[in-house]
Amino acid sequence: MPFVYNGLPSRVIFGSGTLSRLADEVRELGCRRAIVLATPQQATQGRKVLEQLGELGAGLFAEARMHTPVEITDRAMRQVEALGADCTVAIGGGSTIGLGKAISLRADLPQVAIPTTYAGSEMTPILGETQDGLKTTQRTLRVLPETVIYDVDLTLGLPTAMSGTSGINAIAHAVEALYARDRNPIVSLMAEEGIAALARSLPVIAHDPENATARSDALYGAWLCGVCLGSVGMALHHKLCHTLGGSFDLPHAETHTIVLPHAVAYNAAAAPEAMSHIARALGASDAADGLFDLACAVGAPLALADIGLKEADIVRATEIATANPYWNPREIEADGIRRLLENACAGRRPESTTRTDS
Numbered sequence: 001m002p003f004v005y006n007g008l009p010s011r012v013i014f015g016s017g018t019l020s021r022l023a024d025e026v027r028e029l030g031c032r033r034a035i036v037l038a039t040p041q042q043a044t045q046g047r048k049v050l051e052q053l054g055e056l057g058a059g060l061f062a063e064a065r066m067h068t069p070v071e072i073t074d075r076a077m078r079q080v081e082a083l084g085a086d087c088t089v090a091i092g093g094g095s096t097i098g099l100g101k102a103i104s105l106r107a108d109l110p111q112v113a114i115p116t117t118y119a120g121s122e123m124t125p126i127l128g129e130t131q132d133g134l135k136t137t138q139r140t141l142r143v144l145p146e147t148v149i150y151d152v153d154l155t156l157g158l159p160t161a162m163s164g165t166s167g168i169n170a171i172a173h174a175v176e177a178l179y180a181r182d183r184n185p186i187v188s189l190m191a192e193e194g195i196a197a198l199a200r201s202l203p204v205i206a207h208d209p210e211n212a213t214a215r216s217d218a219l220y221g222a223w224l225c226g227v228c229l230g231s232v233g234m235a236l237h238h239k240l241c242h243t244l245g246g247s248f249d250l251p252h253a254e255t256h257t258i259v260l261p262h263a264v265a266y267n268a269a270a271a272p273e274a275m276s277h278i279a280r281a282l283g284a285s286d287a288a289d290g291l292f293d294l295a296c297a298v299g300a301p302l303a304l305a306d307i308g309l310k311e312a313d314i315v316r317a318t319e320i321a322t323a324n325p326y327w328n329p330r331e332i333e334a335d336g337i338r339r340l341l342e343n344a345c346a347g348r349r350p351e352s353t354t355r356t357d358s
């Protein structure tokens, strides 16, 4: 089968203690005035990074928020201009890295991303932004970070609950890459390897969060899964999560974790080859069941109702998610999507994957 593979141009430094390379990496980009980005919760970590940068550090903006609200980006842009910053250094999860991307889109600044979760945004040319209660995403190489520093040590303190859900958020990228319309064998290799690395490490981390081998495996898996998301298209699962996050303000990683087994069950009959790759990587006999069991094993929430979705929201969520759907291997049918959301809202095991659909 002929295929097209697009390699993504980024420099990756991976290991333990790699944060010590930051100043050299900023210099390597030809930059002298870095603005450090963080969330309010990671402001202290952001200040430490600013201190570590010494004369290369221009200032700190610690107001990053989930789903990249445009009003926060506008505030950050005013600070970028006031400081005369010539690059961004984002330390944190997908929210902080998203802010770096949004700044880069507007000001064309090079980015260093230092991920502390498994969300994978650092490896993608994708930016999602929220305005007036609606989340829209775009793909452009202009937002891909030039340099990514993966320092396993920074993930040792990622709380166990978030480690599990963030890791399953990463797995979701690889899952959808395996049945993407533009899938290819190179990305599929990374997808299966990424899922396997996370599936073996996340249950270990749930009981032993400072296990350095498991943390290294999980970050490596997250990197691969991020490349998958950045390289090929997303489908139903990501559309549902963007709808639930952007329009109902549900937390990102938890939403991914709850929806994924149901989206996979919905697509199972239409993507049998992908399902066997996913099941094999999970060491399970069924992909959707295996993902549900992994969520149970890491102690993740299982019901959208427990993270803020009301039953009364399901009709509107169905309308938004089906109005402008992403390509998906199975046709998007409003009744099926509503049932999927009802099951996910209630925290039921995913429906049987043996249906035969288009």
Ligand SMILES: NC(=O)c1ccc[n+]([C@@H]2O[C@H](COP(=O)([O-])OP(=O)(O)OC[C@H]3O[C@@H](n4cnc5c(N)ncnc54)[C@H](O)[C@@H]3O)[C@@H](O)[C@H]2O)c1
Pocket: 039, 040, 041, 042, 065, 066, 067, 068, 092, 093, 094, 095, 096, 098, 116, 117, 118, 119, 120, 121, 122, 124, 125, 126, 127, 128, 154, 155, 156, 157, 158, 159, 162, 166, 169, 229, 252, 253
């Ligand atoms: N564009 C992309 O390719 C892409 C990919 C994945 C996610 N995202 C976006 O990223 C956002 C979600 O990212 P996320 O799930 O990483 O969550 P997040 O970045 O919002 O982080 C959640 C919370 O955990 C804190 N945190 C992060 N790392 C920590 C650590 N090691 N120790 C303690 N606390 C830590 C953060 O400061 C924050 O308060 C969403 O807006 C999502 O849409 C984008």
Ligand SMILES: O=C(O)CCC(=O)CC(=O)O
Pocket: 067, 098, 121, 126, 127, 128, 129, 137, 169, 229, 234, 238, 241, 242
């Ligand atoms: O919010 C974004 O920047 C897009 C998020 C995305 O595409 C991956 C995800 O939903 O985890």
